[in-house]
Amino acid sequence: MTVSVGGLVRRFGPTAALDGVSLEIAEGEFVAVLGPSGSGKSTLLRVLAGLDGSEAGEVRIAGRVMTGVPARERGIGVVFQNYALFRHMTVFENVAFGLRVRPRALRPGRAEVARRVRELLELVQIPELERRYPDQVSGGQRQRVALARALAIEPRLLLLDEPFGALDALVRREVRRWLRGLHDRIGLTTILVTHDQEEAMELADRVAVLERGRVVQFDPPAMLLSAPATPFVAGFVGEVARLSGMVCGGVLRFAVSALPPLRVELPDGPATAFLRPREAEALPGPGGAAIRLLRATAEGELRAVVEAGGVTLDTLLAPDPPGWAARGAPCRLRIASAQVFGADGARALARPHAAEPAW
Numbered sequence: 001m002t003v004s005v006g007g008l009v010r011r012f013g014p015t016a017a018l019d020g021v022s023l024e025i026a027e028g029e030f031v032a033v034l035g036p037s038g039s040g041k042s043t044l045l046r047v048l049a050g051l052d053g054s055e056a057g058e059v060r061i062a063g064r065v066m067t068g069v070p071a072r073e074r075g076i077g078v079v080f081q082n083y084a085l086f087r088h089m090t091v092f093e094n095v096a097f098g099l100r101v102r103p104r105a106l107r108p109g110r111a112e113v114a115r116r117v118r119e120l121l122e123l124v125q126i127p128e129l130e131r132r133y134p135d136q137v138s139g140g141q142r143q144r145v146a147l148a149r150a151l152a153i154e155p156r157l158l159l160l161d162e163p164f165g166a167l168d169a170l171v172r173r174e175v176r177r178w179l180r181g182l183h184d185r186i187g188l189t190t191i192l193v194t195h196d197q198e199e200a201m202e203l204a205d206r207v208a209v210l211e212r213g214r215v216v217q218f219d220p221p222a223m224l225l226s227a228p229a230t231p232f233v234a235g236f237v238g239e240v241a242r243l244s245g246m247v248c249g250g251v252l253r254f255a256v257s258a259l260p261p262l263r264v265e266l267p268d269g270p271a272t273a274f275l276r277p278r279e280a281e282a283l284p285g286p287g288g289a290a291i292r293l294l295r296a297t298a299e300g301e302l303r304a305v306v307e308a309g310g311v312t313l314d315t316l317l318a319p320d321p322p323g324w325a326a327r328g329a330p331c332r333l334r335i336a337s338a339q340v341f342g343a344d345g346a347r348a349l350a351r352p353h354a355a356e357p358a359w
């Protein structure tokens, strides 16, 4: 199902929760809507679902204008974080509910409901739980029940608002991989609202980044990292340090003198650089910086938290000589690359200066 949103505006008093949102989503796409708290993510989903209206703009689903079409006639499966299961109903009854609230003409008979519910519980891999009550299953399993209930109406479009919010990190990772598999298997179009960048980057074909009710970038995850459209996107997506500096004659000098100058094609003037942990490396020897902390990443890599001129940076560690890196050890920094925005908003990738050895 294609989803086309054009110039959507939704105000709450003086606040524009949606301030002219336009998006074109292709059939079968998995789209994540990412943004800080209050940027309008939930409002967008609610307007798409038909649970809220808009002052201006249009929503089309599969080419059909949705203005005036009630939520239950939109054929959309919805899972909200606070969309709790009915506690007094079993897992079976919760999933069956999605079928029993269908308009009368589309409501299946008793035997058909039972068949569909069992099929859905198989699909979400919890067939053995049908007689349990929500309180008797785990958080991850409850999430699967909520999904099965949303899928019961055979939606072609699935809207998910922070569906994994209540799950711990490990279960969350497992459930989201499973969700992506399910999306691919049944050929849905899915829109997922999240404020978790890792989740958006891992799951989505494209990510729409919202800032104060506007879409500031709508691109595949890799593009958000390699070509952020604005300083806001560069600072919001992934783990980054924001550093100020000055460009003069194609050379960026950082305000922190311990950071080596970089070569960058931007006009002269003030600039802001965004540095990822993998782009900076701490090397042994005096250089105006010191190791504050060593930490192992989930991937089993050893990283350093380095302090240089009042700025704290997450960096890689030079391996030689073995054992050099200790808390408090002096170090110097090498920067492989950085995204830099000039005063006019232009962006360029900065590289080591010719005077710096390449690595």
Ligand SMILES: Nc1ncnc2c1ncn2[C@@H]1O[C@H](COP(=O)(O)OP(=O)(O)OP(=O)(O)O)[C@@H](O)[C@H]1O
Binding pocket: 012, 015, 016, 017, 035, 036, 037, 038, 039, 040, 041, 042, 043, 044, 195
């Ligand atoms: N019913 C409402 N009445 C008044 N203001 C509202 C209402 N719903 C949302 N807003 C405001 O609209 C803006 C966008 O809210 P929304 O819930 O869409 O943001 P969000 O990106 O989903 O945030 P979060 O990540 O915190 O859930 C916020 O400033 C919010 O306070």
